[in-house]
Amino acid sequence: MIESLQSLIAQTGSRLKLQWLTPEPVTPRPLRDDHPGRARQSLIGSLNCIHPNRLQVIGHAEILYLNELGRTAYTETVKKLFTDRPTAVIFSDGIEPDPGLREAAVQSSTPLLGSALGDEELINHLRYFLTHALADRLTLHGVFIEVLGMGVLLVGDPAVGKSELALDLVARGHRLIADDAPRFARIAPETLEGTCPETLRDFLEVRGLGVLNIRAMFGEGAVVRSKTLNLIIDLQPLDHQQLQSIDRLSGSLSTCTILGVVIPRITMPVAPGRNLAILVEAAVRHQILRIRGYDAGVDFVDRQARAISLDRPDPPRSIR
Template sequence: MNATLTVAGLFEALRDKLELSWLAGREGGEREILFRPNDDPGSSSLVGHLNFIHTHRIQVLGSIELAYLDGLDPDYRREAINMLFSGQTDMVLVSEGLDVPEDIQQHAREAKTPLFRSTLPSHELISHLQHFYAHSYSERIILHGVYMEVMGIGVLITGEASIGKSELALELVSRGQRLIADDTPEFARVAPDLVSGSCPSLLRDFLEVRGLGILNIRAMFGDSAIKRSKYLRLIIHLAKFSDQELNRIDRLKGSQDTHNVLGVEIPRVTLPVAPGRNLAVLVEAAARNHILRIRGYDAGEAFMERQHRHIEQDQ
């Protein structure tokens, strides 16, 4: 997808966080910063240190870059600054609160290219800008379910309507887990293998439970019961199983597969819903077990290895 934002919009969104001041080129405020993350490697990237070969839409100048320009002969310096403010550059950002030479400001005014200054170091600026762009302008999808932080990881609880997702979420919150979004969590792919989930601002803090209506989880349980966003690591799908379906579940591995979310395969565990089952405990156990799997431990494989050892000893 081609995501765009204007230079002025970026300035307003990050002015305080990045301690930005606008030095020149205000006429270019409505210029769109266009970034295609799937373009060829040789094409322009979003943001980076001064580069004349593989240009960036946002060129960052720190002490090293300004020293390089100062060391050039006047003709070469003029040519380099002309290249800096060519059509490939949407904005120029000077870091570390450094003084900006007048010829650079003059070129910014003539090219109508926004020139900003920040007190932060270059590497922090680049990191903040990449993070802002990835989270604000990535491809997005809304999935029906309740999104929570369980045992420190992002867990999406899905299932048919009225199966008890919200009641389960309420019990998990009462056990110390945290609510992110109810009903319509929004997910964005922020890296090749990372999907981040958050809550639309209109629904933030609220959970609908049939029979109780709309509950404000923050007001009831405090700020610690709410989480703004989290990387999606696990999906728990609630389903009603027949006796035959229950008998077909693998006794060692359980009911596990993956679900594709924005091109990323997310592990999914299907939990049978039945009277008397403590689903909150099962969800917490599923999250703990997933964390162990990430660390390289598989309880089913460990159990089978133990059985094999006992058989070998008996023989």
């Protein structure tokens, strides 16, 4: 888990050519700040003293800006930079900080780092890495599977048939992501990415058969490491009264909020004789059409309304 500057450098330092320009801190330096005024700071970006980043990057453009400031403005800007207590200040393009910056960093106990990479390349790589490493995470019970390019989470009570349905879908050419404990991370404001814990990867437990290795049985194309969560299908054994209460036009579509992201959810009745694999495929195709702006229920109602209007035309107006 990446939570400190030191662990970030340990994992990305060699690839991004990062090196310490000041002595490495003895105690872990957190990448996040719990202080209310700094909790919403951006993780990384070019030098910004108005909306400071946790990792402030200084490249050629920032050095040119600082050098063009007068003595007083330069001193105030540098003071503001370190007063905001960033996790670290990173100099890109092989830039060496001047003595004034080094002295201010030492006085504020702020680490300085250097990289031979350009500022844009460095920021892009670190932003992508940190977005995934520090994303809010949640483990859910269910089977996460890719169906027709959509990430579908199968949920329901134990022994309802989630794993058997997943096995049927894999046999039909779809791909398994995670069984039992898929882990979801919010990597964007409206995006959840689901992955599988390393120890469970490729495995699917089916009652009566035990643990199956899907990769070994069906090949490399039957599994995938991660996928965006697009739809939740809740498998429920419903009685006659519950079935009658389902809307005949819109079905059982609802929503579920996970880590602040709203995900479409469909309650799918489980009963003998129902081909759940085909129904899941149909539900996914139906959801794809909804995303594209088409709703069959609305289309059906409009068609019936047009048919009624044709069967019962308005009475002719009287001529006076």
